[in-house]
Amino acid sequence: MKVALFATCLVDTMTPTVAHATAALLQRLGQEVVVPPTQACCGQMHVNTGYRREAVSIVANHVRAFAGAEVIVAPSGSCVASIHHQQAAVARRAGDEALAQAAEELADRTYELSQFLVDVLGVTDVGAYYPHRVTYHPTCHSLRLLRVGDAPLQLLRAVRGLELVELPGAEQCCGFGGTFAVKNADTSTAMLTDKMANVLSTHAEVCTAGDASCLMHIGGGLSRLRAGTRTVHLAEILASTEEAVTPDQRTEPAVTA
């Protein structure tokens, strides 16, 4: 299959290793990967902060960038959820029915990484090797908007060498919430503190998830505390193999101090 990779604005700009790992993983599984060079953002941050009118042209750019793609995969539950639940609505509200329909058609072909692997490709063992103690945080939008269910856990359980430990209070939000993290920084930090306490209680080396944004939040907090546990995106774990660690895969903390 020819897979168009949507890196997402955050991964592209701040944590490109996640996108490199996604591409390497998909290629290893026999997929042809293309990266449309005019991609930017899905528009979620604008919509969720109240700038739904401004988001329309961002959605239009996204639809243009991926026009004609057979299937689109993104290493982010949150952005894929926005593509599924917000893009068409924003366009329709602005009276752009053609854009709304194009966005809907594109959404039908857009998948979050773990859903694509398990539901579309039908793979749970991706041949990965990752000899670490890992705990998994099911991010809110993957859990409640996309309903990815246990797809990420199925993938993690099949990784050789990986010891998966259950995260207490897993389904509670980490407190990121986009601009919530800044507009309500105190409440966000209180939520983060409880999430970190749960992560640290597992004595895992690595906390993983399917959203780079939540991981930047949790990882940023752990890093500030000089905790030993680091955050690593699910794609980076699944891209790791015994033969060769992917060129860009980080085994050091995602955010170090």
Place this chain on the structure above:
Amino acid sequence: MTAVDLGMPGLPTAPRGVGHLRGTQSFPDAARGALRNGQLRANLGHATSTIRGKRAAVVGELPDWEQLRAAGKALKTATMARLDDHLEELERQVTARGGVVHWARDANEANEIVTRLVLATGTSEVVKVKSMATQEIGLNEALEGAGLDVFETDLAELIVQLGEDSPSHILVPAIHKNRAEIREIFARTIPGVDPGLTDDPRQLAMAARAHLRERFLRARVAVSGANFGVAETGTLTVVESEGNGRMCLTLPETLITVMGIEKVVPTWRDLEVFLQLLPRSSTGERMNPYTSTWAGVTPGDGPQEFHLVLLDNGRTAVLADEVGREALHCIRCSACLNVCPVYERAGGHSYGSVYPGPIGAVLSPMLTGVEDNASLPYASSLCGACYDVCPVAIDIPSILVHLRGEHVEAQERPTAEAVAFRGLAKAMSHPRLWHLAQRGARLGRLFSRGRPTLPNALPPPVSGWTRSRDLPTPPAKTFVQQWTEEHRS
């Protein structure tokens, strides 16, 4: 343009200067203080985790929960679509059975009606059943202003009233107090209380029973709210636990019920859905201890004078918002509060309204107009837990996002944030500008001077992040840039 934009301005919102829908601080400011209150955090954490577990257990027992939930949503949607007809029918039926129906445009009018009705009986005391509508309109203050003594009879409301506090939860208004604090309030404020009173919840409940017993027996007027009003039969419903509701609904000569207009349901049969959804969602019980229903006046049984006050107070303004009107479906179970990670930490008082938590964050701004509660739609991480547990499937996150849009679009002068977001939107819409902007972000590397993270002290708004979390140093090349360079053909 759509009706969403045209509907709102025409209809009046809840008036200022009366009632409890507006706080004195923004949510972030109020929460900042609450978050430092370790006792509050411990009390809320304990109480909400207890109730979450109970709710999950009894909801899991019903194989048809999702069907009930869908029926509840459909019933509410259908009711709102013909709200005028159902209210007129309710009025006809209540009147036919000996009740008197009053209509109140807003809090002031409702308070005037109730005060006039109470004064007409010649009594100086009023007993009250816990009711969100009367809290919303500040009825106690209005009655007290007319020289009347008002007694809240629900245990939690009594704790709040005696402690000169304000409610912080829809169902359990004193959820922010633990047993030791409640014991202290009772020991200090209840005349003649046993000096050996301990903090055992049973003993505390018995102290409340003894304190209120005489008041119930001598009360001549009671004020209640209503959980449901059945249009086809004129049947009013109060769902409760302690029996204080039954005391108020049964013993006085006069009963005055204040009901929001959205509480009407078309038929008796509709209660077969809501009486399954509500108790399991609220207290986590298969059924609450007492549900009372009455239609008008029954000779020889209960109050012989019954008044129903139908309250608007901004509800029609909510109804005019095609996205937000779903918030009127709320049956006040408070399940969304109990699962909300923001509520659990910041507490109910941070919302500044009698309606706290996720439902309050949408309902309060719509009742008052968004600009009077502008920080509330942002008081959520949009995690979606509220939508999942809502027994009538109100899509609270989508309404929050919608109200954020309403707030942004209500600004007449561009804010610094708006300028930044508009600039960013422009960049994200044009690949060449976007790549320039990304290059700009890369300038952050200069601040890090080779370290993997940026400095802790950065100017606002980035400081909101870096005060408590590290921010990684941006990479030298973006993914798309590097990929494009490597795959140039």
Place this chain on the structure above:
Amino acid sequence: MSAREEVLGRIRQALGGEDRTPAPEVVRDYRLTDGRPAGDAELLALLVDRVEDYRATVLCCSPAEVAATVRAALDRGLGTGWAAGDVVVAPGLAAEWRPAGCDVDDERPAVQLAERAASVTAVAVAIAETGTLVLDGSPACGRRALSLLPDCLVCVVTADQVVGSVPEGLARLDPLRPLTMVSGPSATSDIELQRVEGVHGPRTLVVVLVGG
């Protein structure tokens, strides 16, 4: 304009005047019946389980043993030393169910019922799944104050009154009567969301299940 006309007018404006969105159809695909007929032995067992879960007491008996079981229920609620004058019964309660010498509720002021230690009533319907008894203000159930003010409430339920689900229970009721749905003794969860039985309503509930 009256408040009535104004509020109704606002509603009509809010709903978009003439071209308002039509009301959606309500699909009732939830369980309308439990599947088991009223009085089914499994339903009686379920009712007992659910009522006891609220920390109420259930005493089962045959139709011939009702009076003796009501006395046993009062022993349970009041201790064995109670006098007939402590107990007041609903005026329509079957004569053969009444303990000898008990007072029958009459038209005395309702607050005087607070002086009594216990009351005995029938019910209109019982819902097994939720452990709910419904009193409907009929002579057999008595006026509402009767089941409220005495501290111990004894309810006599016959097997044919026991249905499985909430929809079946409500279908048997007359919404024009003053109804009281009772699920266990009065209770509160207002202190730390911990349930405590016994507040303003009866602190003791004893159910006599006839034919159970």
